[in-house]
Amino acid sequence: xxxxxxxxxxxxxxxxxxxxxxxxxxxxxxxxxxxxxxxxxxxxxxxxxxxxxxxxxxxxxxxxxxxxxxxxxxxxxxxxxxxxxxxxxxxxxxxxxxxxxxxxxxxxxxxxxxxxxxxxxxxxxxxxxxxxxxxxxxxxxxxxxxxxxxxxxxxxxxxxxxxxxxxxxxxxxxxxxxxxxxxxxxxxxxxxxxxxxxxxxxxxxxxxxxxxxxx
Amino acid sequence: xxxxxxxxxxxxxxxxxxxxxxxxxxxxxxxxxxxxxxxxxxxxxxxxxxxxxxxxxxxxxxxxxxxxxxxxxxxxxxxxxxxxxxxxxxxxxxxxxxxxxxxxxxxxxxxxxxxxxxxxxxxxxxxxxxxxxxxxxxxxxxxxxxxxxxxxxxxxxxxxxxxxxxxxxxxxxxxxxxxxxxxxxxxxxxxxxxxxxxxxxxxxxxxxxxxxxxxxxxxxxxxxxxxxxxxxxxxxxxxxxxxxxxxxxxxxxxxxxxxxxxxxxxxxxxxxxxxxxxxxxxxxxxxxxxxxxxxxxxxxxxxxxxxxxxxxxxxxxxxxxxxxxxxxxxxxxxxxxxxxxxxxxxxxxxxxxxxxxxxxxxxxxxxxxxxxxxxxxxxxxxxxxxxxxxxxxxxxxxxxxxxxxxxxxxxxxxxxxxxxxxxxxxxxxxxxxxxxxxxxxxxxxxxxxxxxxxxxxxxxxxxxx
Ligand SMILES: Nc1ncnc2c1ncn2[C@@H]1O[C@H](COP(=O)(O)OP(=O)(O)O)[C@@H](O)[C@H]1O
Ligand SMILES: [Mg+2]
Numbered sequence: 001x002x003x004x005x006x007x008x009x010x011x012x013x014x015x016x017x018x019x020x021x022x023x024x025x026x027x028x029x030x031x032x033x034x035x036x037x038x039x040x041x042x043x044x045x046x047x048x049x050x051x052x053x054x055x056x057x058x059x060x061x062x063x064x065x066x067x068x069x070x071x072x073x074x075x076x077x078x079x080x081x082x083x084x085x086x087x088x089x090x091x092x093x094x095x096x097x098x099x100x101x102x103x104x105x106x107x108x109x110x111x112x113x114x115x116x117x118x119x120x121x122x123x124x125x126x127x128x129x130x131x132x133x134x135x136x137x138x139x140x141x142x143x144x145x146x147x148x149x150x151x152x153x154x155x156x157x158x159x160x161x162x163x164x165x166x167x168x169x170x171x172x173x174x175x176x177x178x179x180x181x182x183x184x185x186x187x188x189x190x191x192x193x194x195x196x197x198x199x200x201x202x203x204x205x206x207x208x209x210x211x212x213x214x215x
Numbered sequence: 216x217x218x219x220x221x222x223x224x225x226x227x228x229x230x231x232x233x234x235x236x237x238x239x240x241x242x243x244x245x246x247x248x249x250x251x252x253x254x255x256x257x258x259x260x261x262x263x264x265x266x267x268x269x270x271x272x273x274x275x276x277x278x279x280x281x282x283x284x285x286x287x288x289x290x291x292x293x294x295x296x297x298x299x300x301x302x303x304x305x306x307x308x309x310x311x312x313x314x315x316x317x318x319x320x321x322x323x324x325x326x327x328x329x330x331x332x333x334x335x336x337x338x339x340x341x342x343x344x345x346x347x348x349x350x351x352x353x354x355x356x357x358x359x360x361x362x363x364x365x366x367x368x369x370x371x372x373x374x375x376x377x378x379x380x381x382x383x384x385x386x387x388x389x390x391x392x393x394x395x396x397x398x399x400x401x402x403x404x405x406x407x408x409x410x411x412x413x414x415x416x417x418x419x420x421x422x423x424x425x426x427x428x429x430x431x432x433x434x435x436x437x438x439x440x441x442x443x444x445x446x447x448x449x450x451x452x453x454x455x456x457x458x459x460x461x462x463x464x465x466x467x468x469x470x471x472x473x474x475x476x477x478x479x480x481x482x483x484x485x486x487x488x489x490x491x492x493x494x495x496x497x498x499x500x501x502x503x504x505x506x507x508x509x510x511x512x513x514x515x516x517x518x519x520x521x522x523x524x525x526x527x528x529x530x531x532x533x534x535x536x537x538x539x540x541x542x543x544x545x546x547x548x549x550x551x552x553x554x555x556x557x558x559x560x561x562x563x564x565x566x567x568x569x570x571x572x573x574x575x576x577x578x579x580x581x582x583x584x585x586x587x588x589x590x591x592x593x594x595x596x597x598x599x600x601x602x603x604x605x606x607x608x609x610x611x612x613x614x615x616x617x618x619x620x621x622x623x624x625x626x627x628x629x630x631x632x633x634x635x636x637x638x639x640x641x642x643x644x645x646x647x648x649x650x651x652x653x654x655x656x657x658x659x660x661x662x663x664x665x666x667x668x669x670x671x672x673x674x675x676x677x678x679x680x
């Protein structure tokens with residue numbers, strides 16, 4: 001479904017991050033990407049998300065090479081990304097934060113599905129008019145995940161989504177993402193440095209020597 | 216777009232302190248900007264109204280006609296024919312010509328005031344030296360020498376008005392004379408002769424006697440400097456020019472020419488000399504731009520001071536906005552990163568930042584406009600009269616001459632400072648909107664540049680910053 005072909009990347013300071021990286025991701029699957037700090041996990045996720053266009057090589061989505069000036073469309077229609085923390089806009093209340101995913105991507109906001117997810121992610125007892133600052137780290141992550149899911153993109157990227165969350169919650173989040181990829185036909189790529197988290201995923205890749213290596 | 220506006224409003228609501236801070240900042244700036252615009256349009260309006268109404272007065276004298284403050288009775292060189300007057304009137308930059316004359320009169324029913332003994336002792340040095348040649352005893356000689364100056368006088372003018380002709384006087388009661396048998400006398404003279412408004416008395420000039428009616432009584436506060444001039448301004452009877460003509464007197468006619476602008480002065484001088492055939496050293500031109508000095512100069516001083524103030528205020532605000540934007544770049548960069556990760560367009564993100572600021576700006580502008588409407592009138596007039604007071608004080612000596620020449624009491628600072636002038640505040644919608652537009656443009660530019668610089672980085676880099 002998503003292929004990276006000969007992706008090379010280095011920042012302006014000429015530090016090489018990737019050298020002709022090749023990988024193919026399938027839908028319905030959850031991928032874990034591991035690697036030491038500074039190995040380029042976040043950089044890779046940014047490239048996949050279409051947030052950084054200074055790469056060499058090709059991103060092929062459903063057998064079509066994505067033109068660099070179409071990256072904005074690709075990002076808007078296909079991808080949602082969850083960061084380690086700081087995913088929410090602090091000046092919007094919880095419901096408005098979740099709605100932003102749909103509003104920006106021009107998708108209809110599914111109120112019924114929204115309520116369903118709230119229950120599923122154990123957020124149904126929250127006051128949706130309150131600001132994100134009152135939420136715990138884990139709750140914020142789950143709000144961000146609901147926002148991703150409601151925007152109904154094929155690709156869900158998560159950059160260390162469990163880093164600021166306790167172990168039990170972390171496990172729960174991974175379980176939910178995995179379940180979604182299977183049930184809703186989505187590609188989920190999770191960057192993590194936690195071994196037990198990675199092991200929950202369908203495939204585990206290691207980022208080393210400028211390339212991805214299957215575990 | 217709807218979503219962008221919604222986010223902006225939420226942001227302003229969430230960041231109340233910042234919003235209010237910006238609001239106050241913008242109110243101050245826009246107030247200054249609007250105010251200086253209002254001052255400008257008010258000045259323009261006032262300047263043009265003054266130019267149209269009065270112009271700049273020019274009095275012309277034949278040289279050698281005057282000795283001290285006495286006028287030579289030989290007026291042959293001072294005459295100017297009606298044809299010449301009409302020719303001068305036709306000049307495009309001459310807005311008006313008025314005529315006035317001073318006559319020495321006698322009256323059987325009105326006794327002139329004389330200088331009292333205590334005032335003569337108070338300036339004894341001066342009076343004894345000037346009177347010593349005539350007589351040994353100072354008191355009677357004074358009366359004799361200055362009888363003509365201290366006797367009754369008529370000042371007849373074709374445009375008698377308290378504001379221009381006799382600006383140092385105040386009306387005590389009644390009105391200005393408009394008919395040939397109407398006069399205005401001083402309160403002192405009226406009291407000394409037990410005359411009231413609407414009483415009549417007779418005046419005699421050149422053997423012709425006329426009965427005139429008192430329609431106005433003016434106030435004049437005597438001043439030490441007037442005694443030194445050896446005349447009592449309270450003895451002046453003001454009348455219309457028609458009364459003077461009725462006496463057929465060979466009068467010392469004084470013409471005052473009003474030109475529209477001081478720039479036309481040299482043109483006027485040349486034209487005057489050509490029309491009258493006078494040589495340039497036989498006449499002198501006295502420019503009375505006191506109206507101009509008293510009102511327009513202070514207004515222009517305020518205007519230029521405000522111009523500088525405006526530039527400084529806008530610069531300071533721009534710098535503060537720039538600093539605040541850069542300071543909040545951390546917090547905003549995180550938020551911009553989130554929006555970018557949510558695949559929001561760069562243009563929409565910049566739009567949100569601009570909309571937030573412009574919304575505050577417009578609110579501040581409306582508030583500043585309201586404040587302007589409420590206080591402009593009193594503020595501008597207060598500034599103006601303050602400024603006039605200073606100008607008069609500075610130029611008090613210079614302007615003192617004006618009164619002597621036209622036979623009027625001299626001008627001094629205390630007289631003028633009480634003569635508050637009032638201008639009508641004029642709002643120019645075009646200028647106000649132009650000012651708003653320029654502020655908007657400056658702010659939009661600042662935000663767009665700062666935001667565009669931030670957005671060049673990838674969202675993760677922005678968040679991490
Ligand atoms: N914006 C940037 N400019 C230059 N170097 C960067 C930038 N972002 C990351 N790097 C460098 O690229 C390398 C990979 O970073 P990153 O992808 O964040 O690693 P990881 O997520 O695996 O910790 C690191 O050495 C980091 O210092
Ligand atoms: Mg990272």
